[in-house]
Amino acid sequence: MEEYYLICEDSLEGVFTGIYNAYLMKKPHSRLHISIGEEENLRLFAVYEDCPADEKKAASVAGTIIREFGTEAYLAICRALASGETDKGEAVYKTVVTGFHMKNRKALMGNLANPYVHRVFELARFTANEAHFHVEFLRFRELENGILYAKIGPKNNIITFIMLHFADRLPLENFVIHDEIRGIFAVHPKGKDWFLTSQEEGMEIHSDSFSKGEEEYSELFCRFFHTIAIKERNNYVLQRGMLPLRYRKYMTEFLK
Amino acid sequence: MNSDSKKTQYNLIPDSSRGMAVNCSNDIAMTLPESGRKMTLMEKLGILSDAAKYDVSCSSSGVGRKGDGTGIGNTSAAGICHSFSSDGRCISLLKILFTNECIYDCKYCINRKSNDVPRASFTPDEVCELTIQFYRRNYIEGLFLSSGIINSPTYTMELIYEAVYKLRTKYRFQRYIHVKAIPGADPMIIQQLGMLADRMSVNLELPTAEGLQKLAPNKHRKNILTPMRQIQTGITQNKEEIVVYKHASSFVPAGQSTQMIVGATPESDYQIMMVAENLYKKFDLKRVYYSAFVSVNEDKELPALPGGPPLLREHRLYQADWLLRFYGFEADELLSEQKPNFNILLDPKADWALRHLEMFPVEINRADYQTILRVPGIGVKSAQRIVRARRNGNLSFDDLKKIGVTLKRALYFITCSGRMMYPTKIEEDYITRNLISNKEKLPFDRDGMTYRQLSLFDDGMISSWNQAVSG
Numbered sequence: 119m120e121e122y123y124l125i126c127e128d129s130l131e132g133v134f135t136g137i138y139n140a141y142l143m144k145k146p147h148s149r150l151h152i153s154i155g156e157e158e159n160l161r162l163f164a165v166y167e168d169c170p171a172d173e174k175k176a177a178s179v180a181g182t183i184i185r186e187f188g189t190e191a192y193l194a195i196c197r198a199l200a201s202g203e204t205d206k207g208e209a210v211y212k213t214v215v216t217g218f219h220m221k222n223r224k225a226l227m228g229n230l231a232n233p234y235v236h237r238v239f240e241l242a243r244f245t246a247n248e249a250h251f252h253v254e255f256l257r258f259r260e261l262e263n264g265i266l267y268a269k270i271g272p273k274n275n276i277i278t279f280i281m282l283h284f285a286d287r288l289p290l291e292n293f294v295i296h297d298e299i300r301g302i303f304a305v306h307p308k309g310k311d312w313f314l315t316s317q318e319e320g321m322e323i324h325s326d327s328f329s330k331g332e333e334e335y336s337e338l339f340c341r342f343f344h345t346i347a348i349k350e351r352n353n354y355v356l357q358r359g360m361l362p363l364r365y366r367k368y369m370t371e372f373l374k
Numbered sequence: 375m376n377s378d379s380k381k382t383q384y385n386l387i388p389d390s391s392r393g394m395a396v397n398c399s400n401d402i403a404m405t406l407p408e409s410g411r412k413m414t415l416m417e418k419l420g421i422l423s424d425a426a427k428y429d430v431s432c433s434s435s436g437v438g439r440k441g442d443g444t445g446i447g448n449t450s451a452a453g454i455c456h457s458f459s460s461d462g463r464c465i466s467l468l469k470i471l472f473t474n475e476c477i478y479d480c481k482y483c484i485n486r487k488s489n490d491v492p493r494a495s496f497t498p499d500e501v502c503e504l505t506i507q508f509y510r511r512n513y514i515e516g517l518f519l520s521s522g523i524i525n526s527p528t529y530t531m532e533l534i535y536e537a538v539y540k541l542r543t544k545y546r547f548q549r550y551i552h553v554k555a556i557p558g559a560d561p562m563i564i565q566q567l568g569m570l571a572d573r574m575s576v577n578l579e580l581p582t583a584e585g586l587q588k589l590a591p592n593k594h595r596k597n598i599l600t601p602m603r604q605i606q607t608g609i610t611q612n613k614e615e616i617v618v619y620k621h622a623s624s625f626v627p628a629g630q631s632t633q634m635i636v637g638a639t640p641e642s643d644y645q646i647m648m649v650a651e652n653l654y655k656k657f658d659l660k661r662v663y664y665s666a667f668v669s670v671n672e673d674k675e676l677p678a679l680p681g682g683p684p685l686l687r688e689h690r691l692y693q694a695d696w697l698l699r700f701y702g703f704e705a706d707e708l709l710s711e712q713k714p715n716f717n718i719l720l721d722p723k724a725d726w727a728l729r730h731l732e733m734f735p736v737e738i739n740r741a742d743y744q745t746i747l748r749v750p751g752i753g754v755k756s757a758q759r760i761v762r763a764r765r766n767g768n769l770s771f772d773d774l775k776k777i778g779v780t781l782k783r784a785l786y787f788i789t790c791s792g793r794m795m796y797p798t799k800i801e802e803d804y805i806t807r808n809l810i811s812n813k814e815k816l817p818f819d820r821d822g823m824t825y826r827q828l829s830l831f832d833d834g835m836i837s838s839w840n841q842a843v844s845g
């Protein structure tokens with residue numbers, strides 16, 4: 119019995135297109151798989167098929183997911199697909215298949231006893247947690263031209279999730295968040311809608327010349343950060359548990 | 375309240391001889407600026423955050439509202455911690471005193487009148503600039519402004535009002551502001567400030583009136599409860615007004631909190647929990663904070679705490695507080711006159727379960743939500759997930775693990791489809807031993823007493839420790 123692998127792009131569109139094509143194939147879902155990017159361990163009895171992303175197909179799958187399983191499931195799926203893990207495409211595909219077999223489709227994400235649903239739930243939680251950490255630990259620095267600039271290095275592709283938060287938080291600021299791992303910039307011009315752009319598109323950010331205020335306030339915050347601790351309660355283990363080390367290289371109070 | 379003239383000046387310049395080191399290292403010398411020189415913002419922030427650090431205000435949670443796009447900020451409903459200081463506590467707000475001048479002489483307080491410490495006061499604009507600039511850079515969610523008492527409670531509250539009013543209007547800061555209401559201040563100024571603040575708190579300071587009398591001779595229980603009641607009434611009335619007039623502005627929308635110091639006076643955990651329960655039920659408080667006493671002053675009225683602040687006790691109180699607020703427990707289910715203090719070896723929920731073994735095991739696939747919530751090892755989120763997930767069929771122990779249940783704690787108290795996870799005795803001593811050998815994760819390890827040390831204790835030592843923690 120041959121197994122079929124649909125090779126999809128690493129994006130929401132890519133995986134949704136894969137799901138669309140999988141349903142077109144009219145084969146048992148147990149023998150169909152979605153994999154992201156090049157499959158590394160080629161199998162002998164497997165058929166690989168490239169599956170270029172298609173906007174229309176993707177939109178139709180997105181619509182179906184929202185309609186059949188509700189917005190909660192859709193959001194979980196979007197979060198799962200922002201994950202850096204490569205099994206996410208397969209997990210989402212099989213979760214959708216599972217959902218169509220359930221009597222109450224809106225309860226899909228509650229069906230945690232199903233391994234695929236559970237995996238989507240888990241991936242979504244990783245992404246959500248990492249996004250939340252960035253909402254907390256991301257630091258803006260004011261550049262000479264007044265733009266607020268933040269650099270991040272997340273494991274998952276969380277930039278769109280955190281932009282929703284920061285656009286609401288700082289509507290009247292020009293600010294840029296820069297994912298240095300993926301080379302993506304999220305740009306928020308004061309009072310306007312934000313957008314994503316990539317490094318190649320000629321983003322010129324002089325991210326090393328800071329304003330005078332930046333120097334002053336980053337030092338003030340450093341002072342605050344140290345004086346606010348109660349030394350009789352010092353507990354570096356707890357601090358490390360709450361604030362993982364990998365975030366600190368982007369955080370003002372740990373840079374000095 | 376009388377006060378000497380030197381301490382009544384607003385924006386006072388301390389008289390001392392040395393300059394203050396401006397750096398960002400861990401050991402900051404608390405030295406004073408040269409005499410006559412104007413204090414820098416850095417120096418003021420150093421003094422006034424140092425003086426505010428004992429106040430607990432862990433999270434800015436409680437209000438979820440979006441920015442309206444015309445100013446700065448949004449307030450997220452989930453608590454946001456922007457950093458964690460070296461004591462592992464969350465930094466979510468710019469926590470400062472407006473001034474550390476004080477006409478009172480509370481024995482436990484670093485700012486008391488009789489202490490010879492550097493004094494400083496912010497100007498309203500300094501408070502505003504710091505808040506705005508810290509907020510923009512994502513250092514903080516908002517402002518927590520407390521203050522020593524300068525001149526009189528009313529005078530001090532007026533200064534705080536001026537700062538907060540400026541921050542809301544001129545600086546258009548629409549985000550979280552928590553201010554302290556000072557007992558004894560004119561109700562009018564408390565009312566006005568409440569229209570600008572998200573949260574207000576009046577510190578209970580000490581659990582009982584006797585404790586207060588002993589350690590805070592200028593404060594009176596009645597003066598503390600009066601503004602607390604005023605704020606409670608204000609919140610209730612305002613909610614009704616908002617129903618009628620949609621655009622009525624809101625009064626203390628994130629509710630009221632308070633804090634008490636634990637371990638400076640001899641109250642038992644039972645007394646403290648009864649006080650907390652009453653504050654939740656009769657004063658509708660959002661949060662009660664417990665603050666392990668840190669000995670900053672030499673005073674014969676204060677206990678010597680050679681083991682450092684009573685952090686384990688504070689931790690147990692917080693655990694019990696959660697049980698009151700989210701798990702449907704009542705204080706006198708957890709403790710009693712006969713058993714006035716929490717078990718040092720077991721968290722309050724496990725302790726309760728072990729004393730009520732007749733109610734276990736519970737069947738995960740049938741028991742109601744409230745019953746499941748009382749199982750050790752199952753939290754609010756897991757209980758909710760269980761109730762949802764079992765609609766699609768019976769859950770197994772494997773499923774519970776995926777859902778996030780801590781099975782090594784829960785296994786003694788539950789069955790799945792009629793079966794326990796392992797054949798196990800439902801017997802108090804046996805389960806106690808097993809729960810204790812499963813090292814509880816405590817949020818601290820230097821309480822003078824690590825968990826490992828604790829578990830080596832024999833009974834005699836435990837009771838002497840119990841006496842020690844109950845003061």
Ligand code: SF4
Nearest residue numbers: 476478480483486522
């Ligand atoms: S009133 Fe008491 S607790 Fe408050 S600052 Fe003054 S001395 Fe300290």
